[in-house]
Amino acid sequence: MTQEEDGRNDGRKRDPVGFAIAAGLLALAGAVARDAMGMGAVSSYAGIGPSAASWAVAAGLAALAAGTIVAAVRGKIPVPEQSDNAAVLTILAGIAAMIATITAGGGFIPAMALLFGLTARGFGRRALATDLGIGVVLGLLVYLGFTKLLALSLPQGPIERLF
Amino acid sequence: MLDSVFALAQGFSVAFEPTKLLFALIGVFLGTAVGVLPGIGPALTVALLLPVTFKLDPTGSLIMFAGIYYGGMYGGSTTSILINTPGESASMITALEGNKMAKAGRGGPALATSAVGSFVAGLIATIGLALFAPWLVEIAIQFGPADYFALMIVAFVTVSATFGDSPLRGLTSLFIGLMLGLVGIDALSGQARLTFGVPELLDGIEVTTLAVGLFAVGEALFVASRMKHAPETIEPVRGSLWMTREDWKRSWKPWLRGTALGFPIGSLPAGGAEIPTFLSYTIEKRLTKHPEEFGKGAIEGVAGPEAANNASAAGTLMPLLTLGLPTSATAAIMLAGFQQYGLNPGPLLFAERPDLVWGLIASLFIANVMLVILNLPLIGLWVRLLAIPQPWLYAGILVFAAMGTIAANPSPVELVMLAVFGLLGFVMRRYDYPIAPMVVGLILGPMAETQLRRALQISLGDPMALIESPLAATLLAIAALALVAPVLFRGLSRFKAEED
Amino acid sequence: MFRSYKSVAGAVAALVVAAGLSTGALGQSLELKIMAPAAPGGGWDQTARAMQAALTESGAVKSAQVVNVPGAGGTVGLAQFVNAKGDGSQLMVNGFVMVGAILTNKSPVTLEQVTPIARLTAENQAIVVPADSPIKSAKDLAEALKADPAKVTWAGGSAGGTDHIMVGLFAKAIGVDPTKINYVPFSGGGEALAAILGGKVTAGVSGYGEFEGQVKAGKLRLIAIAAEEPVQGIDAPTLKSEGIDLAIVNWRSVVAPPGLSDEQKKALLEAIDKMVKSNQWQETLKAKGWDDAYLAGDDFAAYLKNEQVRVGEVLKSIGLVN
Structure with missing residues (x-):
């Protein structure tokens, strides 16, 4: 992706993405530090408690945020290629639908069918019905294999209870 | 030692009966079949299939058990290479180069070097186990928390091999991994960190969930985002399906070096299988004659870590058999298995039940051979998987990733984490952040912290304890050297260049 | 899931008939x-x-x-x-x-x-020291702990788990402040055992089964078990017989x-x-x-209540719960 990182920054303005990443890292550092402050003082013979590692990580993240700002000012944050956001969102919708189906008690097989169908669509397939069908078959095979052969439990819904 | 050889021969005479060989074959087959399911590592594979073996007589079940074990290990590597979905933390490194190879049509050689490498490593390590177990284990026991801490520091230093071309982005990835490692109950104080009141987070973040999210889900999103502009081309087979002469030449040394790292570290009670794979990857990257291929599919990067992983698995058998110490999840399950056969691993096992011990070791040899016999012909079949049209291939990968996550822990929280890590993996790929350091941070961070605090607690807070042990001091010196040496060399070569 | 168990049900029915049982x-x-x-x-x-x-x-x-x-x-x-x-x-x-x-x-x-149903199994908790340790008995260990609790390092399972609770109770029973114990938690039995065998800690606490092999091989010295009564097949005194008022078992049960x-x-x-x-x-x-520790219904409910109170007190006194 970044074969010629150095060659890219000519004449470019400061990159807002770099600042966003830095802000994200700072936010993480803040969350870790806040969590560390909330820890009770545990008396330990080690001299350091559970918060020591938290502080170290928070400091590291903050330092990296500073480094990212410097890199952004110098224009050293790689510029990504164009992204097909519709495709990404379709797949994320598939994952969200899968999680929602399982959480709502819809069962494993419909969840996997939705995930399969929407992911295939994200990759440019148009035949959603066919893909959902393939997803059902795949989900069914996996379900039977896991529950019958391996005695592992998978989420159940109306369809799974038929078996 | 002569006694050992004699006893081993006796073990073989039992294990070589045709029915026993058949059990080994069935075991390897079942182990591979279950082990290739992503998210299901060797420990869970063995746990799930253990009941199958109970129906047989002790020797038969032991042999099948060994087969399942090796099959499960190899199955995990197969998914790493083919669909970038490591089944366990120790095959994470395999995915780095292996999946790149697979996508470039070199999946055949990648799987082959993994299978043969596992075979070579397993063979050598099992011989090591047979000959030196009682002697080596005395040394392993002497490792204290300070020594482990020093070992972790060495491993940390080697992480830079996975950083790619920007130390800043590599360190960022590593620190986010370290932060994720803080999540959950602190092992030493019982305090919860970064759990935000979510009970599912109390046990910390599952390495496989992070790895599968970042690698498989993140990759799927990234490839989809570029479909229109820079479509990915996957070639199932390009050139030879089998390893070429060149591949052999580039693989055999990494196999041996990987074994040399994996076996001793695996036999340490808290050594683990991940550290040798990290170390092996770093060493191969440093020593290779084709550094330009690393990150794009270098066969050494598969051969070394795979051998290290398998050798460390044989290594964990050493404390298990001689001391009854289960030092990994897989070993703990194996212990439960042994107890089913009336075998109580421990110092008396070699003396009391030599038939079973040597039978097991012979079984491991045979299972190892069976693994290669079964899996080499299957390679052609496996790589055909990549010929599936891309939309279905990636949809299938996501289904398998979700399935593996639910099977290991059937909770929506785990699935949400998978999705979040997938999105994170996507964003990181877009901005060229390396992914492996984050997983390494999650694995090594908690281990290093625990050992450090344990060492300090035993020494009542005296930091000198960290360097008092000669072993710890040596390891720390190696780590310092590894950190400083590249800078020095760079300076040196610049100096030379100026002189010229 | 439940509908395809005809074969199992058939087998069960056959068993029931064969055994002539009719509950x-x-x-x-x-x-x-x-x-x-x-x-x-x-x-x-x-x-x-x-x-x-x-x-x-x-x-x-x-x-x-x-x-x-x-x-x-x-x-x-x-x-x-x-x-x-x-x-x-x-x-x-x-x-x-x-x-x-x-x-x-x-x-x-x-x-x-x-709804408590029954306690099913139990495992005896044991205290061991390395074979070359100067500590020969539970009394020696108690003396060492009284002299300087910081210098007695204990290896056992996770923080707040059975082993940790037992060490807290041990300190309490001999009149040492339980917050002062130097307990080093290990994850899983293997790592703790290695630390004890390697002499990195003073004593180790865990289920007897974890130590059995090492004790029989003479690599560890079993100084006491924490059962109420001496147990057949385990060659060690109970803590109670050594004058330390502590009994604890790691039990497993089933609830509804x-x-x-x-x-x-x-x-x-x-x-x-x-x-x-x-x-x-x-x-x-x-x-x-596993030891059979069957205790059903109301008896188990009472036992469970008692254990909850006891564990709560110890965890408070160790400082893990406030």
Whole structure:
């Protein structure tokens, strides 16, 4: 992706993405530090408690945020290629639908069918019905294999209870 | 030692009966079949299939058990290479180069070097186990928390091999991994960190969930985002399906070096299988004659870590058999298995039940051979998987990733984490952040912290304890050297260049 | 899931007829779901799967299915389990560890909310020292602890777990401040054992089974077990006989959801009773080295209450719970 990182920054303005990443890292550092402050003082013979590692990580993240700002000012944050956001969102919708189906008690097989169908669509397939069908078959095979052969439990819904 | 050889021969005479060989074959087959399911590592594979073996007589079940074990290990590597979905933390490194190879049509050689490498490593390590177990284990026991801490520091230093071309982005990835490692109950104080009141987070973040999210889900999103502009081309087979002469030449040394790292570290009670794979990857990257291929599919990067992983698995058998110490999840399950056969691993096992011990070791040899016999012909079949049209291939990968996550822990929280890590993996790929350091941070961070605090607690807070042990001091010196040496060399070569 | 068990049901029916057994029809028609609030392979999972086999093979129930809900010492599973209010076809495996985990994890759901059914198994807790240690008895250890609690390092399982609680109780029993103990938690038995064998710590605490091999091989010295009475086959005094008032066992039990009717509770009690008395169960206990600690119904409920109080007090005095 970044074969010629150095060659890219000519004449470019400061990159807002770099600042966003830095802000994200700072936010993480803040969350870790806040969590560390909330820890009770545990008396330990080690001299350091559970918060020591938290502080170290928070400091590291903050330092990296500073480094990212410097890199952004110098224009050293790689510029990504164009992204097909519709495709990404379709797949994320598939994952969200899968999680929602399982959480709502819809069962494993419909969840996997939705995930399969929407992911295939994200990759440019148009035949959603066919893909959902393939997803059902795949989900069914996996379900039977896991529950019958391996005695592992998978989420159940109306369809799974038929078996 | 002569006694050992004699006893081993006796073990073989039992294990070589045709029915026993058949059990080994069935075991390897079942182990591979279950082990290739992503998210299901060797420990869970063995746990799930253990009941199958109970129906047989002790020797038969032991042999099948060994087969399942090796099959499960190899199955995990197969998914790493083919669909970038490591089944366990120790095959994470395999995915780095292996999946790149697979996508470039070199999946055949990648799987082959993994299978043969596992075979070579397993063979050598099992011989090591047979000959030196009682002697080596005395040394392993002497490792204290300070020594482990020093070992972790060495491993940390080697992480830079996975950083790619920007130390800043590599360190960022590593620190986010370290932060994720803080999540959950602190092992030493019982305090919860970064759990935000979510009970599912109390046990910390599952390495496989992070790895599968970042690698498989993140990759799927990234490839989809570029479909229109820079479509990915996957070639199932390009050139030879089998390893070429060149591949052999580039693989055999990494196999041996990987074994040399994996076996001793695996036999340490808290050594683990991940550290040798990290170390092996770093060493191969440093020593290779084709550094330009690393990150794009270098066969050494598969051969070394795979051998290290398998050798460390044989290594964990050493404390298990001689001391009854289960030092990994897989070993703990194996212990439960042994107890089913009336075998109580421990110092008396070699003396009391030599038939079973040597039978097991012979079984491991045979299972190892069976693994290669079964899996080499299957390679052609496996790589055909990549010929599936891309939309279905990636949809299938996501289904398998979700399935593996639910099977290991059937909770929506785990699935949400998978999705979040997938999105994170996507964003990181877009901005060229390396992914492996984050997983390494999650694995090594908690281990290093625990050992450090344990060492300090035993020494009542005296930091000198960290360097008092000669072993710890040596390891720390190696780590310092590894950190400083590249800078020095760079300076040196610049100096030379100026002189010229 | 439950509908395709015809073959199992057939086999069970055949067994029942063959054995000439005829308990209440309710028990045999039970289609149980047993939750193991842990990942597959661990102690609770093994207990649940052993129960599954013994319950169906002995004909105590029509079918049984194991569900794993891992997480946080079983409290994730517990929180899910109490939602099955009034469901007489569910059971959950738990044990001493969960009593402590509820407190240390500040779990909003507690064992008050479940219906206790029976304690099933128990494991003796033991104290060992390295073979070359100057400490020869529990009394020596007590003296060393009294002299300087910081210098006596203990290796055992996770913080707030059975082993940690036992060390806290040990200190309390000999009049040492439990907050002053130097307890080093290890994850899993192997690592702790290695630290004891390597002489990195003063003493180790765990289930006797973990130490047995090393003790018999003379690599560890077993100085005491924490049972009420001396145990056959274990060559060590109890702490009580050494004048230290401490008895503790690591037990595992089975509980049912809240809000059960008397009939539902009775049916489950009968099924478990039948299971415990079956040959399959007794053989499993032997194979796995678990002690039979069967204690059912109200007796178990009282025992559970008592343990909760005791564990709560110790965890407070160690400083793990405030």
